[in-house]
Every structure is written in structure tokens, then in C-alpha cells.
Amino acid sequence: MLTVQHLRKSYGGVQALKDLSFSAAPGQTIGLLGPNGSGKSTTINMLTGLIRPTAGTVSWRGIDIHAQLSGYQATLGYVPEEPRLYAYLTAPEYLRLVGGLRDIDDGVLERRIDRYLELFGLDSDRYAPLSSFSKGMRQKVLISAALLHDPAVVVFDEPCSGLDVASTLMLRSVVRALAEAGKVIVYSSHVLDMVEKVCSDVIILHHGTVVAQDSVSRLRELAQAASLEAVFAQLAVDDNVEATGRAIAAVGTSC
Numbered sequence: 001m002l003t004v005q006h007l008r009k010s011y012g013g014v015q016a017l018k019d020l021s022f023s024a025a026p027g028q029t030i031g032l033l034g035p036n037g038s039g040k041s042t043t044i045n046m047l048t049g050l051i052r053p054t055a056g057t058v059s060w061r062g063i064d065i066h067a068q069l070s071g072y073q074a075t076l077g078y079v080p081e082e083p084r085l086y087a088y089l090t091a092p093e094y095l096r097l098v099g100g101l102r103d104i105d106d107g108v109l110e111r112r113i114d115r116y117l118e119l120f121g122l123d124s125d126r127y128a129p130l131s132s133f134s135k136g137m138r139q140k141v142l143i144s145a146a147l148l149h150d151p152a153v154v155v156f157d158e159p160c161s162g163l164d165v166a167s168t169l170m171l172r173s174v175v176r177a178l179a180e181a182g183k184v185i186v187y188s189s190h191v192l193d194m195v196e197k198v199c200s201d202v203i204i205l206h207h208g209t210v211v212a213q214d215s216v217s218r219l220r221e222l223a224q225a226a227s228l229e230a231v232f233a234q235l236a237v238d239d240n241v242e243a244t245g246r247a248i249a250a251v252g253t254s255c
């Protein structure tokens with residue numbers, strides 16, 4: 001169980017996260033949904049132990065993560081928002097580096113690397129430097145790197161940015177399958193549709209405040225609530241993309 005109690009983070013005068021509590025059991029996928037600047041990455045960075053909270057705790061199996069940081073991070077897979085990689089390495093070289101840090105047996109590591117490259121359609125790019133990869137391709141390498149050691153907790157920070165439609169759909173099934181396999185998953189996104197499709201529970205953040213916390217089956221109802229109208233107006237809703245696209249294309253003739 002991953003347990004978060006009264007988590008807060010301030011950067012000087014900016015309160016990036018005001019008071020967040022939740023717990024997540026194996027098989028649960030917690031969606032952190034909110035517009036840009038709402039505190040999602042700040043929360044994710046505290047869940048990974050990369051930054052310390054101003055107040056409150058993150059516990060894994062009942063113990064504060066900062067009291068067991070290397071052990072906790074060994075069970076953690078993290079897909080960061082920015083796909084920063086060593087530009088001069090190839091994808092297999094990068095994954096070998098990560099696998100080595102994770103202490104994965106060489107034979108097992110090579111098999112896993114081959115399998116991820118094949119499944120993500122990166123096999124033909126295995127000799128190319130990561131500097132030549134698109135953002136989406138880099139994201140796939142980062143997702144592979146995060147899963148390489150079969151982590152118990154997987155944290156995704158807006159993993160879809162840069163992914164094309166087919167890869168987004170694939171990621172969706174990856175997240176679902178990870179949940180079925182009993183992982184604890186935290187998934188941050190500013191896209192309502194994605195959270196609705198992959199998460200069991202949703203926490204909606206706005207200016208660092210939790211404005212709603214519920215099961216994802218109630219998400220559509222929450223979207224109708226007058227008190228949350230302003231928040232939902234700032235979220236990307238895939239369902240509307242086509243209509244909005246048509247409207248934009250028609251502005252020149254309709255207005």
C-alpha cells in the first residue's frame with residue numbers, strides 16, 4: 001500500500017500543493033488530473049522521493065519513503081514528464097545503463113530490452129543515437145526503462161505528451177495490464193479522457209488544491225458539477241477535439 005498523508009509543498013511563497021491524502025492498494029490506478037500548474041508534477045516528484053515535502057508523508061508498506069529511500073526506489077518505476085536522455089547513446093545502450101543500475105542479470109536484461117524494442121516498434125532504430133529520436137520515441141524508451149526491473153509501484157507523469165494515437169492506445173493497455181498484474185499506479189494527466197480510460201480513482205487538482213477525489217466512474221458527474229466547471233474548462237477533453245477542430249477550421253467562413 002502506498003499512503004500519502006497531508007502532503008504539502010511550498011516553493012518560497014508559492015504553495016504548489018496544499019493538502020493531499022490518499023492511499024493506493026495493489027491493482028489501483030490513481031489519476032492525478034489537473035490543468036498546467038495545478039501541482040501534478042510536484043506531487044509525482046514527492047511520490048518518487050525526488051523532492052521532500054514541506055509537510056506530510058509518503059509511506060510505502062507503512063514506512064516513510066525517506067526512511068527507506070533506496071529500497072523504495074528499487075521497487076519504483078518512474079516515467080518523467082520530460083524525456084531527457086543521454087543523446088549520444090542508442091536505446092539499447094541507455095536501457096543497459098538503467099538495467100545495470102537496477103542490478104538486473106545480463107541475460108534477462110538483454111531479453112527484456114529486445115522485447116521492449118520489438119513491442120514499441122523501435123527495433124529498426126536500435127543503432128541510432130537517441131538524439132535522432134522523436135519525442136514519442138524517447139517516451140517509449142523511458143517507459144521501457146521504467147518497467148525494466150518489474151517495479152511494484154509505477155508513476156507516470158503525463159506520459160502521453162509526444163505519443164501518437166497508436167502509441168497512446170498501446171500505453172493505455174499497458175497501464176491497464178500493469179494494474180491487473182497488481183502494481184500500484186499513479187498516473188498524472190491534464191487529459192480527462194485518458195484518466196477516465198485508465199484510472200480506477202481520480203484526484204482533481206487546481207492551483208495546488210484537491211478540488212475533487214472520487215472513483216473514476218463518477219468523473220462524468222463531477223464534470224457536470226457547477227463548482228468544478230472552471231477546472232474542467234481548462235482540461236483537455238479528447239471527445240471535443242474533432243468538434244473544436246471543425247469549429248476552428250470554419251471560423252473564417254462562419255463568423
Ligand SMILES: Nc1ncnc2c1ncn2[C@@H]1O[C@H](COP(=O)(O)OP(=O)(O)O)[C@@H](O)[C@H]1O
Pocket residue numbers: 011014015016034035036037038039040041042043
Ligand atoms: N522548482 C520549482 N520552484 C518554484 N516553483 C515551482 C517549482 N516547481 C513547480 N513550481 C510551481 O508550482 C506550481 C505547480 O507546478 P507543477 O507541479 O509543475 O504543476 P503541473 O505538473 O500540474 O503542471 C506552479 O505554480 C509552478 O510554477
Ligand SMILES: [Mg+2]
Pocket residue numbers: 040041042081158
Ligand atoms: Mg507537470
